[in-house]
Amino acid sequence: MVQSVRDVQASYMALVRRRRSYSAILLALFVVLMVSGFRTANDRNAGGFFDGLHRLFDFPAEVLAEASEKAANLPGHLVTFFPALLETVNIAIAATLIGALAGGLLSLLSTRGLSPWPWAVPIFRRMADILRAIPDVVIALVLIFILGGGPVPAMIAIALHSTGALGKMFSEVNENVSLKPVEGLQSVGAGWIQQMMLGVVPQVAPNYLSYALLRVEINIRASAILGFVGAGGIGYELKNAISWGQGRYDDAAAIFLLLFLTIVAVDQLSGHLRHRLTHGTAKGMLA
């Protein structure tokens, strides 16, 4: 009897030791990967990490110094660049809107049980995966070549990516939908569009809206970046201000400030709205 308890304990300890050694090996592997990864990245970078470290704050300091020197210009700059900011925000909102509408349709088509063509479900799923996989910068750069610079290439690029991303998220929401209203509508002879609009959309609208708000947040950042590669808006102005170098850093500071404030404001607003949508009162449900 005593022997068997000891046996159990021994085998348990052996198990624990084995688990620990596995964890230790994994941890060691991870550390090796991180260290060698950083060394590789460091070697392939134009400037090394330790050479550049002391220069890290030079650029922000320069920008801040010049901006504070010309602090009187700041309100003027904020007004000057406001239209560009508006364009960036408009690109993001329009792209999210288009992406949400197209993504909603795509998600309904790629959910088993809701799709009018069940055999095509895998095709629509792969379509969403591919749309999601293409980074928006790729589509934007190609479209800029054809359509010329401006907000439209950025809008299309972000809308396509959003369609894929939202399509996937929406279809996860659709999986949990109750099919009873759909069946009810079907039994009274409603068409597919009517079944979806009246039976499914009211159930999923809060979740859809919450994901779409999160997308607006992401898309504003994306829209600023695309501006930087040539698609108009505040990113484009930022690129110009920076490539001018010293003398225009007060412009750059104003743009930094506008971008920062916008992102934080949208973050807070969408966070607040999403919180209300998911944990909110019964009143929070949209009619």
Next chain:
Amino acid sequence: MSLAADPLKTGAERLFFRKRLIGFSIPLIILIYLAQLFFAFDIAGLAQRANWENGRTLVADSYSYKTQVMRDNRTGEVSVAVEGERHGRYPDGTAPDWVHLGAVTTIDLPYGHQVQFLPDGLRYDIPGYGTITASPGSQGVQAVLPDGPVPDFINASKNRLTVTTKAGRLTVTRARSEVFRYAMGWELFFFTLDSPYSGMSPQAVLSRALSGEAGAIWHDFWTNKLWRHGDVAWALAETLLMAFLGTMGAGIVALPLAFLAARNFAPLGPLRFAMRRMFDFFRGVDALIWTIVLARAFGPGPLTGALAILITDTGSFGKLFSEALENVDEKQIEGVQSTGAKPVQRYRFGVIPQITPVLISQVLYFLESNTRSATIIGAITGGGIGLLLTQAIITQKDWEEVTYYIILIILMVVVMDWISGMLRRRLISGGEGGH
């Protein structure tokens, strides 16, 4: 009886009216917003600004390539090159089988079209139309066309003759005559012409590889000067490296900081507040601005991209982790404490196991999405596949390479998505730890 039902009915009617109002006004607002954008973005003017010619070249180039046969009209020298590029040039005296070099160079094009470079000029036979001759020299190209009106596909002037048909293109100027023949596919994708394996069938290459030439074959493929497979592989690795270092680094940095921002672990209010604002700041400044600032200090490259991702995501992870920590169940910690565990052990065995599912699922999710971000950041800082892509797009002629890179990027992201999803399912058995 009817008196009592009346207010109920009016109430219901008012409710219906309000719902109907909302039901109609939401699509209307969306429509008005989009209509407003139509003017703000000048979509009507887009048709004029758009360059459909560019679009056509892009699409054609992405699945076909052209081989250029060029004669220097002064020296009479003939050269053949794929895409007209230096690295795609046929060695002197050699040519594809549709070009017959000699005193008279004959170039066979599809559909029975034929171009001949004669000692004193050239001729182009177009079945169903006739023969065009030209003798370029100091008096111009001196093109002679068949009688009748000049068709659309010919563009002739004193110093330039361009004939564009479905079989190919002929361009003649005083200095040189060029013929382009189009073919499907990507040119010299595996081996350039200076390699002995160029033009061999896959079976032949395979049998050579089995007879001990595998190293040489691999070398020729890897150092292909047109497609630069080695450089492309490095660029992909750099992009993945940026995503990996940035995401994992951010996770490592954010975890301890998240404890300082969680209500139940950091009793000091001001410190908590400061940590949270710091996270907001890191996230709010956005990867774009971090990239610009860091590139000033460290120069372009993968390290800059990795650090930009690291800083931005430290903010995101800090916020997510601290929220997860606030939802931790106190009972488990008390249980561990009751066995006499010290604070470190309390965290290790009471807290960490509770937040691991959230932690792992978020880190893996970000790893996948950062692969895409790393591509985009690479386009700004100059590193990884993003840089190669922007370079290829800026040259505006290597669209087959652009297509190749886009396919590689999509494959990379899809594979990362698949790996991250698989690991998430494998590591977090049971339910997902929230969104």
